[in-house]
Amino acid sequence: MDERLTVGLDIGGTKIDAGMIDATGNIFNKIRLSTGAHEGLDTVLQKIFHAIDTVIKGIYQPIAGIGIGVPGQVDVNTGVVLFAPNLKWKYVELKKIIQEKYPLQVEIDNDANCGALAEAKLGAAQGVKSMVWISVGTGIGGGIIINNHLLRGAGFAGGEIGHITLQQDGPVCGCGNHGCMEALASGTAIIRQVKEGIMAKKRTGIVDMVDGDMSKITVSTIAKAADQGDRLASEVLNKAGQYLGIGIASIVNILNPEMVVLTGGVMEVASTYLMKPIQDTARLRVLVSIRDSLQIKLSQLHGNAGLIGTRLLILS
Amino acid sequence: MDERLTVGLDIGGTKIDAGMIDATGNIFNKIRLSTGAHEGLDTVLQKIFHAIDTVIKGIYQPIAGIGIGVPGQVDVNTGVVLFAPNLKWKYVELKKIIQEKYPLQVEIDNDANCGALAEAKLGAAQGVKSMVWISVGTGIGGGIIINNHLLRGAGFAGGEIGHITLQQDGPVCGCGNHGCMEALASGTAIIRQVKEGIMAKKRTGIVDMVDGDMSKITVSTIAKAADQGDRLASEVLNKAGQYLGIGIASIVNILNPEMVVLTGGVMEVASTYLMKPIQDTARLRVLVSIRDSLQIKLSQLHGNAGLIGTRLLILS
Numbered sequence: 001m002d003e004r005l006t007v008g009l010d011i012g013g014t015k016i017d018a019g020m021i022d023a024t025g026n027i028f029n030k031i032r033l034s035t036g037a038h039e040g041l042d043t044v045l046q047k048i049f050h051a052i053d054t055v056i057k058g059i060y061q062p063i064a065g066i067g068i069g070v071p072g073q074v075d076v077n078t079g080v081v082l083f084a085p086n087l088k089w090k091y092v093e094l095k096k097i098i099q100e101k102y103p104l105q106v107e108i109d110n111d112a113n114c115g116a117l118a119e120a121k122l123g124a125a126q127g128v129k130s131m132v133w134i135s136v137g138t139g140i141g142g143g144i145i146i147n148n149h150l151l152r153g154a155g156f157a158g159g160e161i162g163h164i165t166l167q168q169d170g171p172v173c174g175c176g177n178h179g180c181m182e183a184l185a186s187g188t189a190i191i192r193q194v195k196e197g198i199m200a201k202k203r204t205g206i207v208d209m210v211d212g213d214m215s216k217i218t219v220s221t222i223a224k225a226a227d228q229g230d231r232l233a234s235e236v237l238n239k240a241g242q243y244l245g246i247g248i249a250s251i252v253n254i255l256n257p258e259m260v261v262l263t264g265g266v267m268e269v270a271s272t273y274l275m276k277p278i279q280d281t282a283r284l285r286v287l288v289s290i291r292d293s294l295q296i297k298l299s300q301l302h303g304n305a306g307l308i309g310t311r312l313l314i315l316s
Numbered sequence: 317m318d319e320r321l322t323v324g325l326d327i328g329g330t331k332i333d334a335g336m337i338d339a340t341g342n343i344f345n346k347i348r349l350s351t352g353a354h355e356g357l358d359t360v361l362q363k364i365f366h367a368i369d370t371v372i373k374g375i376y377q378p379i380a381g382i383g384i385g386v387p388g389q390v391d392v393n394t395g396v397v398l399f400a401p402n403l404k405w406k407y408v409e410l411k412k413i414i415q416e417k418y419p420l421q422v423e424i425d426n427d428a429n430c431g432a433l434a435e436a437k438l439g440a441a442q443g444v445k446s447m448v449w450i451s452v453g454t455g456i457g458g459g460i461i462i463n464n465h466l467l468r469g470a471g472f473a474g475g476e477i478g479h480i481t482l483q484q485d486g487p488v489c490g491c492g493n494h495g496c497m498e499a500l501a502s503g504t505a506i507i508r509q510v511k512e513g514i515m516a517k518k519r520t521g522i523v524d525m526v527d528g529d530m531s532k533i534t535v536s537t538i539a540k541a542a543d544q545g546d547r548l549a550s551e552v553l554n555k556a557g558q559y560l561g562i563g564i565a566s567i568v569n570i571l572n573p574e575m576v577v578l579t580g581g582v583m584e585v586a587s588t589y590l591m592k593p594i595q596d597t598a599r600l601r602v603l604v605s606i607r608d609s610l611q612i613k614l615s616q617l618h619g620n621a622g623l624i625g626t627r628l629l630i631l632s
Contacts, residue, residue, distance in 0.1 A: 073605055082605070083605045129470070130469075130470050142570075144570070146467055147465075149463075151462060151571065152572075153446075153571060153572025153573070154445070154446050154572050154574040154609070155572055155605065155606060155609050157572040157603065157605045157606050158570065158571055158572035159570065159572075160569040160570065160572075160603055161569075161570060163569040163603055164480070164569060164570060165482070165562050165565060165566050165601060166481065166484065168483070168562060175603055175604070176604070177565070177600075177601045177602075178601075246481050246484060249481060249493070250480035250481050250566065251570060253476040253477075253479040253480060254458075254460070254474065254476065254477060254480060254567060254570065254571075255469060255474055255570075256469025256470050256471055256472075256474035256475075256476075257469070257470055258470040284493075285481060285493045285494075286493075287476055287479055287491055289389055289399050289471065289473045290471060290473050293470070293471050
């Protein structure tokens, strides 16, 4: 095992996480910055440089390289970010830009691919050869590993698990399609459905919990309401779990992986209410030949999988 | 290239196709037998032996082996058919049984996997590294090739593309689930929808075309009715095409293959009516980043892909 450290960056639409990562997946010198994507490419690049400079400050051990996860399509051979809608990036030669400033190996991949790699190597899917990693947060992303290799797709656009259609005429998704899993079961969708319930005058304590300010409703608020027996909260979470279960059954029927690992902000705060309908619905809908062997687990790396996984781009 | 011949068998629920296959994928001495699956395993095995004996009769060239496609889950390492519902087989040691009688290399795989292999090597997907092969017939089956390798799944149950859910509360599928693509867009589903239209007194010439005998309605009848401007026939085919397009968009968002190839009895007789709604719907629903590069094509090997592909189990 290569014991050298790596610099890791997990670039999101709103925040950049960065840190030094050691061989066991421990993160130190971790920092978080706002991405500032709306201020344009140069601003984000300055933030990236600042993040790298900050985390390597005072490190005198050998550094093997810089791994970066990006929310979009990345040509992993050239290190070009082909398309990252949340960053408003198109064809950004990120590897080249970083290497001009730092004389180190630089590798870039999709953030969910990084997460899946980390989970398979150091998390819930250790020893598993094929798995589907699903991150349920503001949106729904995914990384797929088949026979120990990432399924990146012909145009590096594979694994977009959030964009399978569950309802032909369902709510409009951010991608433009109708009824995507993301439009029905992401954090955004869960909050929207609760707000719709409130507008439809369903009885709920959620409005009081946010002092009447509907813009303050989060999935965490909704989970807390469910803890207190709030029926609207429980119903919406249960339905989201069912949608996730339907989507997982479809994915599993296509890929027949050994394991499905669930992670992301929504799972972190609401897995108590989501896991049962997910498990029950997926098991009910999956092919009989797959049912008994299907494993659906929660992440063991929580919010750090993407950042830890950047190390595996450099040293696998 | 190995010029030796191979014996190929494509075992279906109702018929067995067998023949000698040469290096260019030509089939000769081809025969077709009824499978007789309802008479039990021994009957089917006798038919398989008879088929092999018949096709190798009079062949004095070297034979490299026997390749067999089976409609079910096959452990390709051991040659055991784990589960083939249409044959009512569970754990049949087919490779061992065949090799006891014939001193040749014997390889067995799922029939759709054979079809996908053939299409990638000799058909519409030549030169393509990742593709999804979808057979629309009585049911809907699929074979997936990623980076030139079949995606067989952890339990050899991958590629069951017909069993992605398109309608949560849709019609019951043969697999027990509701609203599978197979339950909405297979030949069986198309015929059922036409019959439902007839029962609902929709105007159609189809009843006259089968002399009032509804059991005689086939997808071919329906396509002929559409040729004559029959509105019910056109509507049902158009809707089936849309369902296929929705399913393909989901699969493509997950796998990002270079190409999707469509084949099977339904495509053979009704592609005129299906391809446009398939293409239009898939393109509309797929992620923007994939849209322009997505290729959806018809098979070039037609009904023979599965049989030709058995050769590639022996000599690839």
